[in-house]
Amino acid sequence: MTGKLTLSRAINEGLRRALESDDKVMIMGEDVGKLGGVFRVTDGLQKDFGEHRVVDTPLAESGIVGTAIGLALRGYRPVCEIQFDGFVFPATDQIVSQLAKMRYRSRGAVSLPVTIRIPFGGGIGAVEHHSESPEMFFAHTAGLRVVACSDAAEAFTMIQLAIESEDPVIFLEPKRRYWDKAEVDTATPLSGALPLDKARVVVPGDDVTLLSYGPLVRTCAEAAVAAREDGRSVEVIDLRTLSPLDMPTIAESVDKTGRCVVAHEAPVFGGLGGEIAARVTEACFYNLEAPVLRVGGFATPYPPSRLEDHYLPDLDRILDGVDRTFEF
Amino acid sequence: MTDSELIQLLTPEGERLAHPMYPLDDSEVDLKGLYRDMTLVRRVDTEAISLQRQGELGIWASLLGQEAAQIGSGRALAPADMAFPSYREHGVAWCRGLEPEKLIELFRGVSHSGWDPAERKFHLYTIVIGDQTLHATGYAMGIQRDGADDEAVIVYFGDGATSQGDVSEAFNFASVFNAPVVFFCQNNQWAISESNERQTRVPLYQRASGFGFPGVRVDGNDVLACYAVTRQALRAAREGQGPSLIEAFTYRMGAHTTTDDPTRYRIASELETWKLKDPIERVRVYLARSGQADSGFFEKISAEADELGARIREACRAMPDPAPLSLFDHVYAGSHAILDAERERFAAYLDSFESEGASR
Ligand SMILES: Cc1ncc(C[n+]2csc(CCOP(=O)(O)OP(=O)(O)O)c2C)c(N)n1
Ligand SMILES: [Mg+2]
DSSP, rough: EEEEEEEEHHHHHHHHHHHHHHTEEEEETOSSSSSTTTTTTTTHHHHOOOOHHHHHOOSHHHHHHHHHHHHHHHHEEEEEOSSSSSSSGGGIIIIIIITTTHHHTTTTTOOOOOEEEEEEESSSSSTTTSSSOOOOHHHSSTTOOOEOOOSHOOOOOHHHHHHHHHSSSSEEEEETTOOEEEEEOOSSSSSGOTTTTTEEEOOOOEEEEEEETTTTHHHHHHHHHHHHHTTTEEEEEEEEEEEEEOOHHHHHHHHHOOEEEEEEEEEEETSSHHHHHHHHHHHHHGGGGOOOOOEOOOOOOOOOGGGGHHSSSHHHHHHHHHHHHHHH | OOOOEEEEETTTOOOBOOOOOSOGGGGSSSSHHHHHHHHHHHHHHHHHHHHHHTTTSSOOOOOOOOOHHHHHHHHSSOOOOOOEESOOOOHHHHHOOOOOHHHHHHHHOOSSOOSOHHHHOOOOOSSSHHHHHHHHHHHHHHHHHOOOOOOOOOEETTTTGGGSSHHHHHHHHHHHOOOOEEEEEEOOSSEEEGGGGGOOOSSSGHHHHHTTSOOOEEEEEOOHHHHHHHHHHHHHHTTTTTOEEEEOOOOSSSEEEEEEEGTTOOOHHHHHHTOOOOTTTTHHHHHHHHTSSSSHHHHHHHHHHHHHHHHHHHHHHOOOOOOGGHHHSSSSSSSSSHHHHHHHHHHHHHHHHHHHHHHH
């Protein structure tokens, strides 16, 4: 079956598949049951799978992740929802000190297949703590896989692959794209899907590589269209996986284009762009025509929403980055 | 729980009760003032909701139904006391003299609070559930160290918040250090879509005993009871008797916020039941029946509410967006090379559009 779904709905369908195919899969979080989540991602799942499998938890993120670890030790496959990016921090001790390290500490005896879904990023006019991009705290933590979906088609398969993963996965959902629709292929078996640790060329091009993930993939694709009018051929890559990085796909593109720009909402300083810049420099040094440039959030807290359009990289700022890479 | 556990001084029908442990004579309290406060903050709330509907605010968290809990406790504060709100305490803000326009700013997306907590004796709104309970406890530990025995602290949080580790930690720190802090839990029965049974198996006020301090449950829709109970708890804190927990039993009559749709998770009849316990109506009935206020008084307050509503509406519509470069302000006390460079570069970037526009 193929049809157009919103990104929110596509994750919902992916979760439903996971719940159907493995009775150890559970969903837990605040307001995920009766309400179906504040973004309706878990809509209807409690009704269909019961309160034991789709669990409205007490309001405590450390509790959610901590008990998910216990459930995983007991053979379950919990999918935790953190209601908003800014509320993952009460759970960071459990994620960083326990979830990420258990396999290592047990010399491989313990697997914790826990998925932590986090709606992330800004652009929805929200109050504080509802628009953050906390991915680098987790990408910096060994033992976690960190992925970000960018559209409905990707989200549908990626959430299932994340749940299948034997490792803990931080699963980032671009909240301002929840209502974007895309064609979703629900017929092809999951085994045919692009693996979780692979990036994907979204728009092919020859002159410059534009890398992004999550909410900005769409903006980058729009930038590629705009750049084409100026005679520039931009290759847009959706990273999909932030840890690990799919360096072969990235390097292949940059070796071809000789230029690279990375865009993310998270602050540039200490952001993924820096890691990519270093790796691209090592991998593609002799083919580079310009330094790798970064376009991202500023070294400030996420601002009040009336300023967020200035904080967030938009089409113009991304194009400005692309332009600057031709100045060298 | 039995009704006798619920401290009440004014019934939903507007009947005045006495309570042996919380004596309160009508002469000790400005009940007309409390009526005015509650009516005006309800108007602030109504106005804000409609401003949000008109696209003027990003979101609004309504206090509808919780006016008595907030005004009763807020008016029990002495000027030197410090209050730590969560994000729904517009009534307490009012009592602390914070202009409603400041709250409008926050929910419009113009600021992240932006007032000076020390000047207002009212801390910034805290949106991350439960965090502020520890701040309040630490502040109270400071009062203790200063020997400031004329000051106490009150901290507001919800029923859902009681599930957070930080809140339990705050209870324990406060108890261990005998800190002068009053934990004021507004149990409005709901944490977004989750009812009390998802947060607790015992009545919330009973949590206190496990930590070693007193806890009481007060009718949160009874402004007099909230006033009397809070006044006494603050007094005890100032006198060195340590922390206490007040559970104000109330009801969130509106949606969680303007983006929420409560019809998905609660039945309409529940709201109907609580409407009969409205915090303002019972005061009106009592004031009128006891001859403390006539229709002229109520008309005056209603006209004042209209004026306030109009004032807020205008202020909101006239509120300019912050200047783009202000997003770089107040991150650090001093200069910060990376941030400063980013500001400079962004200023130049913005200028490039202006000059582009000018040349066209
Ligand atoms: C740490 C954290 N997790 C989740 C949220 C999202 N959230 C906002 S309000 C709320 C429910 C709070 O319920 P309660 O404490 O009863 O306060 P009320 O809203 O009823 O006043 C939730 C889950 C949050 N703000 N902070
Ligand atoms: Mg509540």
